[in-house]
Amino acid sequence: MDRRKFIKTSALLTGGAVLGASRIIAKETGPADLVMVTNGQPAEMAQKLFELLGGISRFVAKGDYVLLKPNLSWDRTPEYAATTNPELVAEIVRLCFQAGAKKVVILDNTCADARRSYDACKIPEYARQAGADVRFVRDNQFVETAISNGTSLKSWPIHQEVFNADKLINIPILKHHGIGGITSGFKNMMGLLGGSRGRIHRPFPQNIVDINRVIKPHLTIIDAIRILRRNGPQGGNLNDVEQMNTLLAGTDRVLVDAWAATIFDLNPQSLEYLRLASAAGMGEIDTNKYKPRVYSFKV
Amino acid sequence: MKVKPLTWRKISQVFFFLLFALTLLQATYPFKPWLPPELFLWLDPLTAITNQIAGRFFDIIFLLALIVLLSPLIFGRAFCGWMCPLGFLIDTSDHILKPKKRPDLRRWRFLKSALLTAVIILAIFGVQYAWLVDPLPIAWRSLGVIGMAFIFLLVDTFLTGLVSVGIFPDTILNFQDWLTGRLFPVSNPEFGGLVVPLIIFLIILGLSRLSRRFWCRYLCPLGALLGLVARFSSLRRIVDTEKCTDCGVCRHQCKMDAIEPDFMTTTKSECILCLNCKYDCKTDAISFGWRAPLKMMPNVDLSRRAFIGTSLTALASVGFFKINKLDPRHSDRLIRPPGALIEDDFLERCIRCGECVRICSTSGKCLQLSVTESGLEGFMTPLAQYRHGYCEYNCNLCGQICPTKAIPPLSTPEKQKYKMGQAIFLKDRCIPYRLNENCIVCEEHCPTPNKAIKVDKQAYVDPVSGAKRIVSYPYVDESLCIGCGICENKCPLNGEAGIIVVREGEERSQV
Numbered sequence: 001m002d003r004r005k006f007i008k009t010s011a012l013l014t015g016g017a018v019l020g021a022s023r024i025i026a027k028e029t030g031p032a033d034l035v036m037v038t039n040g041q042p043a044e045m046a047q048k049l050f051e052l053l054g055g056i057s058r059f060v061a062k063g064d065y066v067l068l069k070p071n072l073s074w075d076r077t078p079e080y081a082a083t084t085n086p087e088l089v090a091e092i093v094r095l096c097f098q099a100g101a102k103k104v105v106i107l108d109n110t111c112a113d114a115r116r117s118y119d120a121c122k123i124p125e126y127a128r129q130a131g132a133d134v135r136f137v138r139d140n141q142f143v144e145t146a147i148s149n150g151t152s153l154k155s156w157p158i159h160q161e162v163f164n165a166d167k168l169i170n171i172p173i174l175k176h177h178g179i180g181g182i183t184s185g186f187k188n189m190m191g192l193l194g195g196s197r198g199r200i201h202r203p204f205p206q207n208i209v210d211i212n213r214v215i216k217p218h219l220t221i222i223d224a225i226r227i228l229r230r231n232g233p234q235g236g237n238l239n240d241v242e243q244m245n246t247l248l249a250g251t252d253r254v255l256v257d258a259w260a261a262t263i264f265d266l267n268p269q270s271l272e273y274l275r276l277a278s279a280a281g282m283g284e285i286d287t288n289k290y291k292p293r294v295y296s297f298k299v
Numbered sequence: 300m301k302v303k304p305l306t307w308r309k310i311s312q313v314f315f316f317l318l319f320a321l322t323l324l325q326a327t328y329p330f331k332p333w334l335p336p337e338l339f340l341w342l343d344p345l346t347a348i349t350n351q352i353a354g355r356f357f358d359i360i361f362l363l364a365l366i367v368l369l370s371p372l373i374f375g376r377a378f379c380g381w382m383c384p385l386g387f388l389i390d391t392s393d394h395i396l397k398p399k400k401r402p403d404l405r406r407w408r409f410l411k412s413a414l415l416t417a418v419i420i421l422a423i424f425g426v427q428y429a430w431l432v433d434p435l436p437i438a439w440r441s442l443g444v445i446g447m448a449f450i451f452l453l454v455d456t457f458l459t460g461l462v463s464v465g466i467f468p469d470t471i472l473n474f475q476d477w478l479t480g481r482l483f484p485v486s487n488p489e490f491g492g493l494v495v496p497l498i499i500f501l502i503i504l505g506l507s508r509l510s511r512r513f514w515c516r517y518l519c520p521l522g523a524l525l526g527l528v529a530r531f532s533s534l535r536r537i538v539d540t541e542k543c544t545d546c547g548v549c550r551h552q553c554k555m556d557a558i559e560p561d562f563m564t565t566t567k568s569e570c571i572l573c574l575n576c577k578y579d580c581k582t583d584a585i586s587f588g589w590r591a592p593l594k595m596m597p598n599v600d601l602s603r604r605a606f607i608g609t610s611l612t613a614l615a616s617v618g619f620f621k622i623n624k625l626d627p628r629h630s631d632r633l634i635r636p637p638g639a640l641i642e643d644d645f646l647e648r649c650i651r652c653g654e655c656v657r658i659c660s661t662s663g664k665c666l667q668l669s670v671t672e673s674g675l676e677g678f679m680t681p682l683a684q685y686r687h688g689y690c691e692y693n694c695n696l697c698g699q700i701c702p703t704k705a706i707p708p709l710s711t712p713e714k715q716k717y718k719m720g721q722a723i724f725l726k727d728r729c730i731p732y733r734l735n736e737n738c739i740v741c742e743e744h745c746p747t748p749n750k751a752i753k754v755d756k757q758a759y760v761d762p763v764s765g766a767k768r769i770v771s772y773p774y775v776d777e778s779l780c781i782g783c784g785i786c787e788n789k790c791p792l793n794g795e796a797g798i799i800v801v802r803e804g805e806e807r808s809q810v
Binding site: 075103111112113114115116119120133134135136137138139140177178179196197198199201202203204231233234235236237240 | 328329459463469472473475476479480484485486661662663664691692693694730736737738739740742743744745746747748749750754771789790791
């Protein structure tokens with residue numbers, strides 16, 4: 001079964017029921033809070049996504065300071081699928097303000113030069129129009145943070161705004177990655193780290209899980225509008241980009257990444273960091289247990 | 300109130316200094332100059348002459364230097380007194396340091412002409428060394444590189460301090476980001492080779508302790524060159540013998556010691572039209588007026604003997620520079636900016652102004668001024684130092700800004716094809732090879748679309764525990780590597796990286 005067929009099947013199997021339902025069930029917690037929206041424009045897909053999740057106000061309260069963490073990490077324009085879709089990010093900013101957010105901040109500790117990356121990915125341009133503060137990351141803004149239950153990391157410098165913000169929403173783009181298999185929600189948290197980040201790669205699965213023990217996004221939204229199939233995470237070749245027009249979101253970080261792996265045609269069990277995260281009780285890896293509610297704009 | 304010409308001179312100095320500062324501020328990513336940062340260097344006749352002689356080329360942009368070169372025919376050395384940004388700084392330094400003694404240093408005047416002779420003779424024999432004593436490249440690298448780095452540290456520390464004590468943190472942070480987007484890098488570029496040019500700059504200013512305008516009087520070869528033309532100057536100092544009381548204030552107040560003991564005669568090749576004498580004259584005996592331009596003044600401060608001596612010394616030092624050439628086999632890590640001219644041509648053209656280093660500090664941060672790394676002839680030339688920074692894949696700014704095209708202005712796609720060097724793994728250091736563990740930070744960062752760094756996945760069996768694991772062993776596809784150095788820069792090892800870029804295979808532009 002190829003991926004497109006799979007999505008369509010999913011849409012028919014699970015989405016149909018959701019579409020027919022007049023109200024959206026919005027549980028406070030639990031892995032049922034997993035949704036997938038396909039085949040729309042970025043903004044309308046984001047709106048539908050939150051509608052299915054039970055509304056943005058479920059995640060953002062009036063007066064909240066919201067930290068958004070999209071991927072701005074590379075000096076690549078959006079069509080190269082190395083950074084998160086700017087229209088998607090801007091729409092999420094708008095929704096946060098609709099819910100009464102006091103402040104929405106976007107930042108990322110980039111891999112390429114910060115100014116080049118911020119300019120190329122267009123997220124600052126779009127998100128500022130929507131009212132967000134898009135900030136550069138500075139060395140003095142990281143606080144050495146203890147990871148009391150870490151298996152391989154005992155502490156690491158983490159950006160102060162992670163602790164200052166009321167809510168953290170993770171908005172990675174789904175890409176191929178040489179060592180993680182894919183880079184998705186867990187890996188995207190590296191953009192909030194300081195220090196010598198290259199060292200996180202050794203051993204990568206344990207370290208990336210440890211980092212996510214202290215950085216806990218309230219919601220993960222996977223941008224699979226364009227995905228980078230090969231030569232990730234930086235890309236640079238349009239032939240490696242595949243238009244998938246899909247958003248995936250959920251409150252269970254492990255489950256969201258497991259489903260991201262699935263739509264990337266990977267078995268979640270083959271990703272060591274997901275196995276470790278699941279074993280550590282951070283979430284559910286079994287995609288057979290929980291399926292997303294699917295909405296497709298033009299099936 | 301009528302504005303005195305003396306005040307006009309000060310206004311002019313401040314104006315041109317600010318203009319110069321504005322040209323410096325243009326040299327930043329994103330590079331959208333409305334005033335060319337190279338302007339003052341293109342106007343510099345000493346740069347134009349020595350550069351084109353040494354490099355055996357003609358560039359039409361250097362015709363701009365004719366404006367400054369010919370200006371003394373009318374205005375004398377007014378450039379030095381009214382326009383030169385270094386001259387303005389020296390005047391300021393004079394005010395602060397206040398030379399106490401007034402020793403007679405006139406016998407040293409010939410030094411600047413000797414320096415001028417020397418740099419031109421060197422240029423004729425293909426050694427381009429005028430930048431060491433040419434005031435405008437000195438001003439550029441002192442203010443544009445060292446000065447901007449200093450101001451950045453000052454401003455950044457101050458703003459960061461305000462944020463950390465909670466004074467309007469959001470506003471300050473937004474302002475800091477605004478500045479960062481226009482003038483400064485996001486983080487400290489950590490310059491390496493700035494201490495030598497800084498010392499040169501401080502010495503030039505510190506010489507104010509010996510006499511006013513010491514540099515301009517005795518050392519500046521551009522001043523000497525303009526002085527040669529200024530001997531034919533039309534605008535000149537005129538003394539009314541009826542009114543003059545021989546009080547000597549004019550001679551005492553002269554910035555340049557250009558007035559002879561008779562108080563009447565002016566050495567036109569020294570006078571920078573500062574007008575001090577006119578305004579300090581108690582009896583109003585001094586005026587500046589126009590006279591027939593081609594009346595030559597007799598004073599040539601360089602005697603025939605000194606001229607010949609200087610020329611021979613310069614000639615001898617050509618050999619000195621040439622025998623100090625770097626052995627290419629010993630300069631394996633000497634990585635030049637992308638697409639730089641082949642080494643000999645590059646050395647003949649690079650005027651060490653530091654523009655490339657400055658603009659790189661707001662982008663990939665790899666270019667540094669070399670100290671000894673590229674030999675005596677390559678002193679202060681830009682080198683890519685990949686533990687400091689790396690060449691940004693989409694950046695071509697060093698070539699866009701180079702005033703002499705020692706780094707040619709390449710388009711971004713062209714620049715991306717130039718191989719700056721070749722990445723090689725040091726397998727005794729590289730983590731996967733040394734410890735048989737995964738790392739591949741280099742592979743992740745490699746910006747070439749098809750990844751010049753690839754991995755070979757091999758099963759590894761731990762000889763002690765017998766545990767088996769799959770390890771990604773990285774290797775370089777040399778046909779794809781462009782030597783940008785991001786792999787060396789991002790390698791998580793401390794000290795020397797596990798992957799380094801060497802000069803082997805580098806591609807340089809032809810003239």
